Amino acid sequence: MATLGNDGTFVNVLGFSAHKRAYAMDITTDAYNYNVQNINFYGREGAGGGGLIKPVIWNYTTGAVVTNGVAPEININSLTLQWWTSTFATEPVLAANTRYYVGFVTYNVAGNSFLWGYTSRVSETYNEGGGMSYTTPTTFIPGTPQPYYMMATLTATIPGPSLKIEGIVPGRFEYTDWANLTDIT
Numbered sequence: 001m002a003t004l005g006n007d008g009t010f011v012n013v014l015g016f017s018a019h020k021r022a023y024a025m026d027i028t029t030d031a032y033n034y035n036v037q038n039i040n041f042y043g044r045e046g047a048g049g050g051g052l053i054k055p056v057i058w059n060y061t062t063g064a065v066v067t068n069g070v071a072p073e074i075n076i077n078s079l080t081l082q083w084w085t086s087t088f089a090t091e092p093v094l095a096a097n098t099r100y101y102v103g104f105v106t107y108n109v110a111g112n113s114f115l116w117g118y119t120s121r122v123s124e125t126y127n128e129g130g131g132m133s134y135t136t137p138t139t140f141i142p143g144t145p146q147p148y149y150m151m152a153t154l155t156a157t158i159p160g161p162s163l164k165i166e167g168i169v170p171g172r173f174e175y176t177d178w179a180n181l182t183d184i185t
Contacts, residue, residue, distance in 0.1 A: 014148055022056070034158060038086065
């Protein structure tokens with residue numbers, strides 16, 4: 001299991017959420033492809049009451065939503081600071097050495113429905129000018145970078161072969177002599 005993104009030391013919360021507006025931070029993958037299971041945001045309900053956010057992963061270069069990159073919405077309904085998690089129905093795959101936007105689209109009638117946490121790194125969170133479709137998120141066109149670094153992470157795995165080792169008795173490994181291993185599949 002790998003964690004990609006920003007889970008650094010909490011500084012404060014920020015909320016200038018507007019109806020159907022997108023917010024995102026950028027991340028760059030390392031030398032591996034990743035299958036993403038969950039997307040997580042740190043924050044709490046704001047003064048405008050709770051609201052819904054829809055987590056999204058966009059390609060940094062094109063702004064397009066990655067294949068399977070829209071997760072089920074999260075109902076922000078608590079004043080307690082916490083991690084909010086959404087699990088992808090089908091895992092999006094992030095390519096090695098590629099930059100992405102990780103963020104969410106808001107759906108609320110009052111401003112500041114989600115106060116998202118940030119850390120001390122600067123100029124890494126972007127907002128899209130408004131009008132982003134909540135039902136079907138579209139291309140992310142970043143605005144001016146904000147001087148805050150959103151606390152958002154992806155829970156992912158690196159795809160690859162698995163190793164199954166069995167001894168003389170299938171399914172049992174204890175008391176197995178290494179010399180009796182004959183087939184690795």
